Amino acid sequence: MNVVLAVKQYISKMIEESGPGMKVLLMDKETTSIISMVYTQSEILQKEVYLFERIESTNRETMKHLKAICFLRPTKENVELLIQELRRPKYGLFFLYFSNVISKSDVKSLAEADEQEVVSEVQEFYGDFIAVSPHVFSLNLTGCAQSRNWNPAHLARSTQGLTAVLLSLKKCPMIRYQLSSDMAKRLAESVKQIITKEYELFDFRRTEVPPLLLILDRSDDAITPLLNQWTYQAMVHELLGINNNRIDLSRVPGISRDLKEVVLSAENDEFYANNMYLNFGEIGTNIRNLMEDFQKKKPKGQQKLESIADMKAFVENYPQFKKMSGTVSKHVTVVGELSRLVSEHHLMEVSEVEQELACQNDHSSALQNVRKLLQDPKVTDLDAVRLVMLYALQYERHSNSNLASLMEALTRKGVSDKYKRLVSVLVEYGGKRFRGSDLVTPKDAVAITKQFFKGLKGIENVYTQHQPLLQDTLDQLIKGKLKDSQYPYLGPSILRDRPQDIIVFIIGGATYEEAQTVYNLNRTNPGVRIVLGGTTIHNTKSFLEEVAASGIQSRVSERPHGVSRSSRR
Incomplete structure (x- = not known):
């Protein structure tokens, strides 16, 4: 149950099957992202892939001495571009790999276009998703809902992405879904339809306990994506934004040119892999240890290369030193910027x-x-509005006058109308009328613990007691206590044993706090393997954009809350 390894194996197999010799990798926009998440360019270069091209690029040179490995999504646009390519081939041989099921009619059209017989291979390799980490995947889809109904194109893409995950992990699951969400039921039925239609593809060796697919809706827990985060990966996404493992640091004061964009990938960065789920205080201590270790290994300024042995030792150690230097400067810059933002705001x-x-x-x-x-001028508009949103969700049934006074305070602060409108829209999106669950349990209110951050000056006494609703849902699922009345099975069969392989998918986006929850559940429940997916991975900003794009209208009139009706973006 490792989605990164699944995609990596597909890419390796493609390159191996094309045999020795110089190769070009021909991709589309989405497969470029899919590959870049699991392989660095330098790793692929070592496999004799010397050129990376996009299928839609019109100014590619003819290079008949190269073999073309094509990894494409089987869309109408890509098939048409490939037909044009095969009619006038720019490369000597073509190995065609599609990231999902391709229709027989499209294969026939490609065969007819291959008049020069340059196609050596046509296969389906189901890497049709973004592998974020071994237990997390995303489809990079935003704006899935239209007034609580699927955008049809997004339903199709989510079905394709989810079935690709199942095929790549070799799982034919039983399916459960969140009853309070029509979108969850639609997706469950759509996935089941593909499994039935392509039954030969899903004919895997039966396990004693069948795998389980659980489909949830983000609106059942609108609180988790609204919170500031204090573990490294989640905090970076919340304050700086992570886009396909890339962090834009161009706005950081005094940033050097080579650090304007950095990559944070647990696959290629040992420090990040070891620290991504630790709290910010621990990161501070570990950054200091990393720097001290780096100082010890740093070549002495006056080091003399007097012999061949000296030179050889220097050359052998330099790449490792350079890599460590890059790691240190990257993480010191990222943590320094996080620390600045924490203090400033x-x-x-x-x-x-x-x-x-x-x-x-x-x-x-x-x-x-x-x-x-x-009233604090240092608090940003985004932080101010998220506080009011959290209040509105938690105390939805309290007096309207209290919320109205907070809305007036947002106005005095100069918060934009766009943000203020979203307060009541969010209550419609994730309020008590639409939630299948209660977000605050009595246990949370009693067992409140302060977690002290140690090791980094200025980061301490921060509450981290919040647990996403997903924690309780999965805990109940593992214990066999998740209610069928709230999360029914699709079809007559039900799972009587403790589940072992669980794929969870959240329509409307998952979060890195939930990714950490799944990571911890995998560690503490031997024999249980959970993979978490979402239409996207949200921070607060992207989540509010998702809510704004959903087309959900506020039922609250202007007078009681000072909030106008939301218009579809």
């Missing part, structure tokens, strides 16, 4: 109140603390 104070809103039930204290922070 009073994120410790903001986060403490967020955690109180998410996990406690003390209305007067919460209201007072939110009002206080809304």
Whole structure:
């Protein structure tokens, strides 16, 4: 159950099957991202792939001495571009690999176009998703819903992506879905339809306990994507944004040219792999240790290369030193910028109140603390509006006048109308009327613990008691206590044993906090393997864009809350 390894094996097999000799890798926009998530360019260069091209590029040179490995999504556009390519081939041989099921009629059209008989291979390799980490995948899809119904194109893409994950992991699962979500039921039925239609592809060796696919809806837990984060990976995404493992640092004050964009990948960065789920204080300590280790290994300034042995030792050690130098400068820059933002925007104070809103039930204290922070000029508009949103979700049934006063405070702060409109839209999106679950359990309110961050000056006393709803859902599933009345099976069969292989998919996007939850559940439940997927991986900003694009209208009139009706973006 390792999605990174599954995609890696597909890419390796493609390159191996094309045999020795110089190769070009021909991709589309999406497969470029799929490959770049699991392989670095230098790793692929070592496999005799010397050129990387896009199928839609019109200015590619003719190079008959190269073999073309084509890895493409089987879309109408790509098939048409490939037909044009085969009619006037720019390369000597073509090895065609599609990331999902391709129709027989499209294969026939390609065969007819191959008049010069340059096609050596046509295969389906099901790497039709973004492998974020071994237990996390994404489809990089936003704006899936149209007033709680699927955008048809997004339903098709989600079905393709999810069935590709199942095929790549060799799983033919039983399916459960969130009953309170029509979208979850539609996707479950759509996936089941493909499994039935392509039954030969899903004819894997039966296991004693069948795998399970659980389809959930983001609207059941709108709180998790609204919270500031304090573990390394989640914090980077929240404050800086992660896009296919790339971090844009171009706005960092005084940033050097070579650090304007950096890559954070657990596959190729040992420090990141070891620290991505640790809290920010521990990262500070580990960064300091990394720097001290680097200083010890740094070549002495006056080092003399007096012999062949000296030169050989220097040349052998230099690549490792250079790589370590890059790792140190990258993480020091990233952590330094996170620390600056935490301090500048009073994120410790903001986060403490967020955690109180998410996990406690003390209305007067919460209201007072939110009002206080809304008056703080250092608190950003995004942080201000997320506090009001968390208040609105938690105290939805309290007096409208309290929320109205917070909306007025947002107006005084100068928060944009776009953000203010989203407060009531979010309550419609993820409020109590549409949730299948309660977001705050009595256990959370009693067992509140402060976790102290140690090792980095200025990062301490931050609440981290929030657990995503997914934690409880999966815990109940593993224990066999997840209610069929809320999460029914699709079809007559039900799982009577403790589940072992679980694929969870969240329509409307997962979060890195939930990725960490799954990571911890995999570690603490021997024999259980969970993979988490989502239409995308959200931070607060992207989540609010998703909500705004959903077309959900606020039922709240302008007067009580000072909020106008949302218009579809």
